[in-house]
Amino acid sequence: MADVSEDRKVLTAVRVGLAGLSGLLAGLAALCVAELVSAAVRPESSPVTAVGGAVIDRTPPELKDFAVRHFGTNDKLVLQLGILVLLALFAMAIGVVALRWRRVGSALVLVFGVVGAVAAVGRPDGHTLDALPSAVGGVLACGVLYLLAGRLAARPAPAPASGVSEGPFAVAGAGGTAGTFDRRGFVIAATAAVAASAGAGVAGRRLNASGAAEAAASRQDIVLPRPASPARPVPAGAELGVKGLSPFTTPSKDFYRVDTALVVPRVDAGSWRLRIHGKGVRKPLTVTYQDLLRRELIERDITLTCVSNQVGGPYVGNARWIGVRLADLLREAGVKPPSQGGPADQLVARSVDGMTIGSPVDTVMDGRDAMLALGMNGEPLPFEHGFPVRMLVPGLYGYVSACKWIEDLELTTFDDYDPYWVKRTWSKRAPIKTESRIDTPRPFASPKSGKVPVAGVAWAQHRGIAKVEVRVDGGGWHEARLAVEDSKDTWRQWTWEWPASSGSHTLEVRATDRDGYTQTDKRVGTVPNGATGWHSVVVAVT
Numbered sequence: 366m367a368d369v370s371e372d373r374k375v376l377t378a379v380r381v382g383l384a385g386l387s388g389l390l391a392g393l394a395a396l397c398v399a400e401l402v403s404a405a406v407r408p409e410s411s412p413v414t415a416v417g418g419a420v421i422d423r424t425p426p427e428l429k430d431f432a433v434r435h436f437g438t439n440d441k442l443v444l445q446l447g448i449l450v451l452l453a454l455f456a457m458a459i460g461v462v463a464l465r466w467r468r469v470g471s472a473l474v475l476v477f478g479v480v481g482a483v484a485a486v487g488r489p490d491g492h493t494l495d496a497l498p499s500a501v502g503g504v505l506a507c508g509v510l511y512l513l514a515g516r517l518a519a520r521p522a523p524a525p526a527s528g529v530s531e532g533p534f535a536v537a538g539a540g541g542t543a544g545t546f547d548r549r550g551f552v553i554a555a556t557a558a559v560a561a562s563a564g565a566g567v568a569g570r571r572l573n574a575s576g577a578a579e580a581a582a583s584r585q586d587i588v589l590p591r592p593a594s595p596a597r598p599v600p601a602g603a604e605l606g607v608k609g610l611s612p613f614t615t616p617s618k619d620f621y622r623v624d625t626a627l628v629v630p631r632v633d634a635g636s637w638r639l640r641i642h643g644k645g646v647r648k649p650l651t652v653t654y655q656d657l658l659r660r661e662l663i664e665r666d667i668t669l670t671c672v673s674n675q676v677g678g679p680y681v682g683n684a685r686w687i688g689v690r691l692a693d694l695l696r697e698a699g700v701k702p703p704s705q706g707g708p709a710d711q712l713v714a715r716s717v718d719g720m721t722i723g724s725p726v727d728t729v730m731d732g733r734d735a736m737l738a739l740g741m742n743g744e745p746l747p748f749e750h751g752f753p754v755r756m757l758v759p760g761l762y763g764y765v766s767a768c769k770w771i772e773d774l775e776l777t778t779f780d781d782y783d784p785y786w787v788k789r790t791w792s793k794r795a796p797i798k799t800e801s802r803i804d805t806p807r808p809f810a811s812p813k814s815g816k817v818p819v820a821g822v823a824w825a826q827h828r829g830i831a832k833v834e835v836r837v838d839g840g841g842w843h844e845a846r847l848a849v850e851d852s853k854d855t856w857r858q859w860t861w862e863w864p865a866s867s868g869s870h871t872l873e874v875r876a877t878d879r880d881g882y883t884q885t886d887k888r889v890g891t892v893p894n895g896a897t898g899w900h901s902v903v904v905a906v907t
Contacts (some may be wrong), residue, residue: 380517380546381461385798387513388460388470391506392452395477397562399502400569409488409718412481412502413452417444419484426892428791433623433673433680434771441627452477463514468497471511478503489785490719509558515744516551523637541585580631584752587634587745599666602849605858607626607820609805613851613858614666615682619744622749623671623763625785630717630770634745634753639737643776644709647699654753657739660689665734665759665834668824668856670797672762673891677802678898681824683855686757687740692730694737700776704732709776711793713784714756714768722768723784724758725794726776733759733827734854737771741774750903759854760827762795792894799825799884801833801859801876810904814867817906819845821861826880829853832877835861837870845874853879865906873901 396412403411409418421429421444425725432440456474460879463470481499604613634654640725641650664687671680712729714722729735735758738746746752753770758766764786779793787793799821806812823830829850834842848858863872875884888898 369642380464380519383517383551384460384514385457385461386460386555386633387517388456388458388474389453390513390555391460391474391510392456392477394509394558394562394565395474395499395506395833397453397502397520397566397569399481399498400504401565401572402498402501402569404569404572404576406490406494408576409490410479410485410498411628412485412499412520412571413445413448414627415485415488415495415499417441418449418488419626420444421625421627422488426791430673430891434487437679438663440746447621460510460514463510464517467511471507471740473619474506474510475503477506479666488719489721490717501674512554513551513558513775516547516554519546524558529613536700577631580633580748580752584745584748587658587842588660589740589743589745590658592662594661594663594665596666599851600849603851603858604737605820605846605848605860607805607858609807609892610820610858610860611804611822612682613848613855614742615684617682617684617744617747617750620682620684620741620750621671621680623673624769625720626718626770629719629748631748632717636752638771639772639774641694641698641752641776642775643713643774644778645700645707645776648697649833650694650698652694654739657689657737657754658820661693662687662739662875663690663734663736665736666851666855667734667757667759668826668854669757669763669767669899670800670824670826671765672791672795672895674800674896675891676800676888676896677896677902678896681800681802681856684736685739686736687741687755688736688738688754691735691737692732693758694907695726695730695776700726702727707788709778711777711779711782713775713777713782714771715773716768716770717772718770720768721784722756722765723779723782723793724756724761724766728761729758735759737839763789763798765795765846766795790893795894797826798823798895798897799823799828799876799878799882800829800896800900801874801884802900803835803872803874806902806904808902808904810902811907812865814906817863817865818860819863819872819874820858821874821900822856822858823876824856825872825876825880825882826854829879830857830859830876831881833857833859833874833888834877835863835872835874837863837872839871839873842875867906869903870903871901871903873899875899892898 399412434651459473474607478499482496485495637654639652668683674680703710712724756768802821804821823833836842845859845861877883886899
């Protein structure tokens with residue numbers, strides 16, 4: 366009897382394990398089928414993307430900053446992997462429930478579909494059809510789990526003939542019967558579910574990729590015209606050539622990316638349209654990509670900064686942009702800034718992924734090189750940086766100026782409408798703060814005693830940098846040598862020769878802009894309108 370009891374425990378453990386696997390396979394079926402259906406709707410409607418986007422929408426600013434600070438541009442990958450792990454655990458738990466309550470467990474799988482559908486429709490750019498992939502995936506997963514759970518149901522088996530083994534999944538019981546389940550049927554059903562799911566997933570991926578390929582082809586066909594107002598050559602002396610110092614122009618592949626898009630939008634330039642409308646617009650406009658190419662283009666070096674950039678952080682970069690002056694388009698639409706009696710003080714930009722970004726109309730139209738950018742560093746915009754068109758306003762943090770994948774511009778007021786980040790406690794207006802950073806030596810570096818170059822970058826977009834100072838171990842400030850200034854809209858390199866002595870030392874830097882403001886030493890986080898404080902680096906001189 367002891368052997369029979371032990372065998373029953375083994376059988377129960379095996380069935381529970383396979384039940385968890387059944388739930389996992391049902392979840393896999395839901396995701397793969399949803400991926401296939403999303404190809405007919407749009408890639409952003411797939412459940413993982415929709416749920417991930419919903420999580421981002423509801424993430425407190427402090428947690429968002431934590432993710433950006435610790436995971437950088439991998440924050441979205443970490444989020445997606447986390448969602449998949451939670452879905453897998455949830456699916457396995459449901460599979461175990463279905464082992465005892467088959468209908469209840471199967472019905473619970475529909476939660477996959479409900480959560481995904483609600484998340485997809487509830488996104489800022491959500492549409493009713495976005496619920497379809499999750500709904501279809503949930504229904505199919507319900508059927509898959511019901512089928513597999515049925516194959517795991519315990520059932521009596523006839524006693525084996527004399528001398529014939531019952532096998533590992535049969536337990537002798539009273540009267541010569543045995544408890545067992547449909548092993549062969551489960552294997553066949555599970556194999557079929559895996560094969561069908563994999564096929565659907567691969568097909569969905571390929572179909573979604575085909576749409577992206579068309580957008581990529583439209584980008585490859587673009588030849589940017591020579592700008593009517595080209596940027597002047599980067600002046601000699603703007604690049605100091607110090608080892609470890611950030612280059613004056615940031616390569617596109619190294620340029621920071623911070624946004625909420627889990628799937629980078631792939632927009633065909635041929636079908637792209639931009640609508641300009643709203644309060645005070647006397648002549649609403651709709652322009653195409655070709656319309657913009659035919660207009661007068663400007664080329665400018667502009668440094669962009671993300672409001673999530675911590676003191677000394679990496680989310681700042683300088684590039685050469687080509688685009689159309691935004692103020693010209695607004696004037697063509699009959700827009701007047703508030704300073705000239707216009708009724709709208711906020712320009713709301715909308716992205717194809719539903720992001721909304723609000724900029725002050727007066728700032729956009731005050732003569733600075735605010736633009737609808739088409740090119741970056743001599744090429745059409747990369748998809749990750751907003752192809753086909755993005756917006757740039759020098760001197761403003763990205764969350765109030767730099768809308769990527771833009772498709773709509775609406776004139777309104779700050780009183781009437783709060784854009785995406787403002788609804789999440791960030792400031793309505795956010796000029797970039799004067800900041801500086803030490804690039805070399807790196808934190809915890811071990812330079813040799815003697816002359817050690819301390820170098821970095823400083824920025825105060827649309828004001829310009831007048832002075833950078835460095836100090837060691839809280840001592841007196843030493844003025845650094847500044848690189849030649851390109852423009853007040855770009856960052857500026859600096860360097861100071863440090864007569865380093867052996868031991869542990871703390872280096873600090875501060876900048877003064879052309880308005881006479883010197884960075885404060887008061888440390889403030891990024892919320893609600895950008896970090897402040899002096900960047901410091903600890904090194905051990907040998």
